[in-house]
Amino acid sequence: MSIDLSDSRTAQAHLHHADGSPIRVLVVDDENTLTDLLQMALRYEGWEVKSAGTGHQAVSVAREFKPDAVVLDIMLPDFDGLQVMRRIREGGNETPVLFLTAKDSLDDRIAGLTAGGDDYVTKPFSLEELVARLRSLLRRSRALIADTSDPRIVVGDLVLDEDSYEVTRAGEQISLTATEFELLRYLMRNPRRVLSKAQILDRVWSYDFGGTSSVVELYISYLRKKIDAGRKPMIHTVRGAGYMVKAVE
Known part of the structure; x- marks a missing residue:
């Protein structure tokens, strides 16, 4: 997975809250190398990013951090990403979720979308694709997100x-x-x-x-x-x- 960070910022409009504060994204995966890469790419978008390596940790961080979107691996060491999503969304929370699934795991993809996930990418994936899909979810998710092409x-x-x-x-x-x-x-x-x-x-x-x-x-x-x-x-x-x-x- 790779991304040309020098070009991505000027090629895309910048997403942020209407009050100018940064988008908050929670990344959940038990592969430290992957979460480090994702955090780097998303922070370069100007977003605030936190990570978690287990389902329990993800739910705890989400309650405190209140993310605008979650990048969520389906396979986690304690309980799966579908349970994480359900717990995060308790009480009517509509936080958009982008699932990460294993290559060729069609059952995971169907289960994730059926359970209420908003989108998915399969591993291995390009960071450019993931960021683009996440941006699309954020634009659709709620009115408080502003989008501007003014540099x-x-x-x-x-x-x-x-x-x-x-x-x-x-x-x-x-x-x-x-x-x-x-x-x-x-x-x-x-x-x-x-x-x-x-x-x-x-x-x-x-x-x-x-x-x-x-x-x-x-x-x-x-x-x-x-x-x-x-x-x-x-x-x-x-x-x-x-x-x-x-x-x-």
Whole structure:
């Protein structure tokens, strides 16, 4: 399974909640390598992702995390994915479920869809296909999901263009490094939402940096010098909690 992450973001519109907060996806599979790949691909979509390796863990995480969609393997070590789906959907929950099934296991596919699953892919599969199917489910699932092809993220007078990698504030162009751009993009996708150092580390550095929270402080300081210098600040520290971006009021 492989995916060209550099092209997928600009080729597709971006899905998020109507209030700008990220989509939440729960990935359930007992193959750690597979869940790691899926989490990487879905986080690159800008979504918040959690994983579980057993049915019991999946139900517990789902109750706390309240995912917008679940990627669910039918074969799990304790009880199967059909039971997981039923428990997650107790009380009228309509969370869409994309089942993962074994190759050529037609019975699994029929059982999953008959039981109320929304779609399925068979192993082995391409990550591109899975992400595309998941996006389709999310678009159909509920009105709070917004879909836009506009590559710009706008917070007040700060504008970030995901296609051209340009950033401006009040029309003035600001030059950022690749890491500064990724950090700012994450903050701007979650306006007025406090993001912890752990969340920022996981989103911006998780797959190619093994550092500590001090790197977040360092790059926040870099951004402030470029974004807020000589202007009313947009990047705010919430003591003991994290950082957020909000428009100047």
